Amino acid sequence: MTLTIANLSKVYSRKQVLSNVTLELKAETIYGLLGRNGAGKSTLLNIINNRSIATAGAVELDSMRVYENETCLNRLYLMSEDTLFPSQMKIKQMFKQTAAFYDGFDENFAKKMLTAFGLDANSSLRKLSTGYRSIAKLIVALAVDCDYIFLDEPVLGLDAHHRELFYQFLLETYQQKPRTFVISTHLIDEITYLIEEVIIMNEGEVIQAASTEEILQTGVAITGPSELVEAFVVLVKVLDKETFGGTMTAYVTDADKLGAELPEQLRLTPLNLQTYFIKLTKEGGQTDEI
Amino acid sequence: MTLTIANLSKVYSRKQVLSNVTLELKAETIYGLLGRNGAGKSTLLNIINNRSIATAGAVELDSMRVYENETCLNRLYLMSEDTLFPSQMKIKQMFKQTAAFYDGFDENFAKKMLTAFGLDANSSLRKLSTGYRSIAKLIVALAVDCDYIFLDEPVLGLDAHHRELFYQFLLETYQQKPRTFVISTHLIDEITYLIEEVIIMNEGEVIQAASTEEILQTGVAITGPSELVEAFVVLVKVLDKETFGGTMTAYVTDADKLGAELPEQLRLTPLNLQTYFIKLTKEGGQTDEI
Numbered sequence: 001m002t003l004t005i006a007n008l009s010k011v012y013s014r015k016q017v018l019s020n021v022t023l024e025l026k027a028e029t030i031y032g033l034l035g036r037n038g039a040g041k042s043t044l045l046n047i048i049n050n051r052s053i054a055t056a057g058a059v060e061l062d063s064m065r066v067y068e069n070e071t072c073l074n075r076l077y078l079m080s081e082d083t084l085f086p087s088q089m090k091i092k093q094m095f096k097q098t099a100a101f102y103d104g105f106d107e108n109f110a111k112k113m114l115t116a117f118g119l120d121a122n123s124s125l126r127k128l129s130t131g132y133r134s135i136a137k138l139i140v141a142l143a144v145d146c147d148y149i150f151l152d153e154p155v156l157g158l159d160a161h162h163r164e165l166f167y168q169f170l171l172e173t174y175q176q177k178p179r180t181f182v183i184s185t186h187l188i189d190e191i192t193y194l195i196e197e198v199i200i201m202n203e204g205e206v207i208q209a210a211s212t213e214e215i216l217q218t219g220v221a222i223t224g225p226s227e228l229v230e231a232f233v234v235l236v237k238v239l240d241k242e243t244f245g246g247t248m249t250a251y252v253t254d255a256d257k258l259g260a261e262l263p264e265q266l267r268l269t270p271l272n273l274q275t276y277f278i279k280l281t282k283e284g285g286q287t288d289e290i
Numbered sequence: 291m292t293l294t295i296a297n298l299s300k301v302y303s304r305k306q307v308l309s310n311v312t313l314e315l316k317a318e319t320i321y322g323l324l325g326r327n328g329a330g331k332s333t334l335l336n337i338i339n340n341r342s343i344a345t346a347g348a349v350e351l352d353s354m355r356v357y358e359n360e361t362c363l364n365r366l367y368l369m370s371e372d373t374l375f376p377s378q379m380k381i382k383q384m385f386k387q388t389a390a391f392y393d394g395f396d397e398n399f400a401k402k403m404l405t406a407f408g409l410d411a412n413s414s415l416r417k418l419s420t421g422y423r424s425i426a427k428l429i430v431a432l433a434v435d436c437d438y439i440f441l442d443e444p445v446l447g448l449d450a451h452h453r454e455l456f457y458q459f460l461l462e463t464y465q466q467k468p469r470t471f472v473i474s475t476h477l478i479d480e481i482t483y484l485i486e487e488v489i490i491m492n493e494g495e496v497i498q499a500a501s502t503e504e505i506l507q508t509g510v511a512i513t514g515p516s517e518l519v520e521a522f523v524v525l526v527k528v529l530d531k532e533t534f535g536g537t538m539t540a541y542v543t544d545a546d547k548l549g550a551e552l553p554e555q556l557r558l559t560p561l562n563l564q565t566y567f568i569k570l571t572k573e574g575g576q577t578d579e580i
């Protein structure tokens with residue numbers, strides 16, 4: 001099973017919001033969808049899930065066009081900031097409604113999450129705080145048995161305890177019933193250990209799609225005397241350079257191409273995903289070389 | 291100038307959301323308002339700003355009741371998740387409307403922020419992404435010249451670059467025109483260096499109000515052989531204990547009362563604010579002793 005996104009573009013109020021996005025989303029994989037504010041993440045997720053219409057391009061599930069195709073759409077689920085449930089609806093009614101639309105809704109798992117988060121099934125959405133409203137939507141999203149589940153900023157407004165609890169439940173349901181999750185978030189450090197694949201968007205384009213492992217292996221910082229650092233990184237892609245006195249740190253994206261052995265005076269530090277992403281999408285940076 | 295919150299309580303759909311909250315907010319101070327989801331932070335901020343009515347208690351600004359008092363209310367500003375501006379409104383119209391209500395709206399500062407965040411003054415709110423909608427509201431809040439500015443989850447949906455930029459602008463306007471900011475957030479690590487005072491809420495109550503410095507000095511972790519740790523912390527308040535084999539880490543909130551010199555086999559590590567908060571508000575923890 002594969003979800004194929006081919007040459008997707010979107011123009012909205014004369015602005016190019018998505019440009020030629022091409023991606024393959026494999027079955028049973030956890031993806032991180034990273035991008036700065038306004039990069040086009042939500043637009044992409046909305047188009048995949050038929051909530052917005054592309055200007056060009058197509059989304060296909062096993063070679064079937066997803067657009068207005070009920071069978072395909074029933075295999076996809078999007079949790080986003082827009083609450084599609086009426087505000088006076090109670091949580092138990094959200095469960096019922098979702099179970100009616102999506103086969104295999106796991107009510108036991110949903111109830112287990114309710115208890116863990118301390119939520120009452122009889123609460124109506126409008127009486128919940130911002131954080132708890134997110135939690136209610138998260139519970140529904142994780143209890144759904146679709147092949148592809150898209151979570152657009154799932155931890156918005158959640159405190160640190162609750163974020164941790166959500167990551168645990170995500171892994172639990174993934175292990176029990178492997179399916180694909182695509183998580184869009186700005187709290188990158190927290191999800192690094194969860195995601196197997198990373199998709200990085202910038203200004204409406206996908207600028208990198210690779211496994212988390214690969215990115216963590218090829219993204220490094222090299223620190224040492226400026227001249228030595230400059231000479232050592234001359235053949236690789238440098239995302240950013242910082243100098244302090246005579247010392248320079250160069251942020252490199254393809255450490256595998258460094259070739260030569262590291263001179264003794266230089267220090268190589270692996271980048272975590274958050275730092276890698278920040279350097280890659282820095283405004284006025286050298287991202288266009290990527 | 292002081293904002294006094296006296297014995298504030300709020301019951302909402304038969305639930306005690308706030309219990310007897312008493313606080314003094316000094317002039318020209320940056321506060322962090324910390325609390326888990328559902329702790330009552332937003333309810334407190336809404337009552338202070340006359341957007342919700344208390345069941346009991348009062349809010350006074352220099353001994354004048356704030357409730358429905360136009361003069362007082364003009365000295366307070368709340369940025370919250372609820373957008374009070376109509377969605378078709380353009381950003382420049384938000385500026386105009388706010389300037390009409392609040393004297394001293396700093397349009398130059400607002401324009402400087404617009405440029406830094408890459409926002410167009412002609413964009414209407416509904417065409418902005420979640421993150422950019424927050425940014426538009428933040429710009430208005432920081433350009434307002436009120437004595438007390440309350441920011442309820444100001445960085446919701448902002449990417450790491452934009453969060454950093456916001457913290458910089460907050461410090462800039464605070465240095466130019468010192469006034470009080472109360473920031474409610476779940477990203478505690480990021481604001482620790484900004485805030486002078488910390489208010490911690492739990493289940494509708496204020497469980498601690500102290501300077502950041504004091505909290506950072508008295509919150510420590512003590513690690514070593516379990517028996518030694520147990521004996522050493524017997525007279526102080528322990529928030530949480532973790533054991534691993536024969537080794538224990540005890541999280542202590544009043545390190546100043548430890549008294550005796552640290553035995554050689556024990557190690558003392560200061561807690562950062564995020565860890566301190568997490569231990570203090572852990573479910574089923576010993577927070578009721580505080």
